[in-house]
Amino acid sequence: MKNFLRPLLVLFVALTVVTGLIYPAVVTAISQAAFSRQANGSLIERDGKAVGSEIIGQQFDAPQYFWGRLSATTPNPYNAGSSSGSNLGPTNPALVDEVKGRLAALHDADPGNDAPVPVDLVTSSASGLDPEISPAAAAYQIARVAKARGMTVQQVEALVAQATAGRQFGVLGEPRVNVLKLNLALDAAKG
Structure with a gap:
């Protein structure tokens, strides 16, 4: 069980960081740079x-x-x-x-x-x-x-x-x- 738990937790944290923090930050930065007026409503x-x-x-x-x-x-x-x-x-x-x-x-x-x-x-x-x-x-x-x-x-x-x-x-x-x-x-x- 321990052999499966550690990789699952690492994968969960890695995907959370990538999809929950990095990806939204990159998309926000691109939209603010390229389409600032539209991105702000x-x-x-x-x-x-x-x-x-x-x-x-x-x-x-x-x-x-x-x-x-x-x-x-x-x-x-x-x-x-x-x-x-x-x-x-x-x-x-x-x-x-x-x-x-x-x-x-x-x-x-x-x-x-x-x-x-x-x-x-x-x-x-x-x-x-x-x-x-x-x-x-x-x-x-x-x-x-x-x-x-x-x-x-x-x-x-x-x-x-x-x-x-x-x-x-x-x-x-x-x-x-x-x-x-x-x-x-x-x-x-x-x-």
Whole structure:
């Protein structure tokens, strides 16, 4: 038994040091050297203070701001520590109620808007943390935001166009608008 115990303990300690200390230290050093901004959360700063992350959504529900996708995280919205989808199917009454509630909130915030509501404004993403919306979802909200801010529709449209990112490498994904960046641009425009 002693002949087996010593090699097992040595192997256990060696693997613990390699996989638990050395490997994480090397990966952290490489990520900090090569991708420092991303490794530290892709934070967006204003006046020297972090106001959010480029890759984690935030809740906006005031009429003068663009609204993002719903968050499925619990107990708080956009909680990166509990990222998950809702796992609710299209016929689940809880999902139907959630969509009806968001439709009502959108209608109450902009009662004159009869345009079809883009699906990404009434559903959550798979992670529940999506920081981006489609250009159609941004366009749906332009009149409400312009009115609430006392800006022209054209001014807000121009900010949306500036905040719209195309497909990655020209072919991957869909065009998208980062909600936090757009809302910060709106705040800066009204200065």
